[in-house]
Amino acid sequence: MSAGAPAIPLGYAPIDALHAEFDACVAALTDAPAERLPAALSAVRAHVLRHFGDEERWMRESAFPAFDCHQREHDKVLDVLAEVERRFAEGDDEVVRRLATELPNWFSIHAATMDAALVAWLGANAVVASP
Ligand SMILES: [Fe+2]
Numbered sequence: 001m002s003a004g005a006p007a008i009p010l011g012y013a014p015i016d017a018l019h020a021e022f023d024a025c026v027a028a029l030t031d032a033p034a035e036r037l038p039a040a041l042s043a044v045r046a047h048v049l050r051h052f053g054d055e056e057r058w059m060r061e062s063a064f065p066a067f068d069c070h071q072r073e074h075d076k077v078l079d080v081l082a083e084v085e086r087r088f089a090e091g092d093d094e095v096v097r098r099l100a101t102e103l104p105n106w107f108s109i110h111a112a113t114m115d116a117a118l119v120a121w122l123g124a125n126a127v128v129a130s131p
């Protein structure tokens with residue numbers, strides 16, 4: 001997945017790169033014709049696991065104080081994704097379309113709050129996020 005500039009740049013390159021990938025994955029899900037939905041949904045899962053995993057590792061490595069709160073928000077998305085995948089496997093395409101609509105709404109708030117706080121913390125503590 002190519003990474004350009006994210007819709008919501010936070011000024012910390014490793015996280016901005018992940019967020020550009022997030023935008024691209026969600027756009028691919030939004031634009032996917034029916035026959036491409038399984039692959040696009042799988043790509044979203046693969047992306048968010050790495051995205052959330054990297055952020056959580058950087059939080060642990062820097063002893064980020066709001067780790068639990070931030071991780072809970074990630075976990076809620078993973079729970080929703082698991083439910084969407086379950087219903088999609090039962091033949092419900094519409095639930096995937098709703099996910100594609102809702103993910104950007106969730107992300108705009110998450111990026112502006114949780115991720116922005118993490119970026120401020122990493123910057124203030126001069127931590128260089130490892131790839
Ligand atoms: Fe993020």
Ligand SMILES: [Fe+2]
Pocket residue numbers: 052055070074110114115
């Ligand atoms: Fe996050």
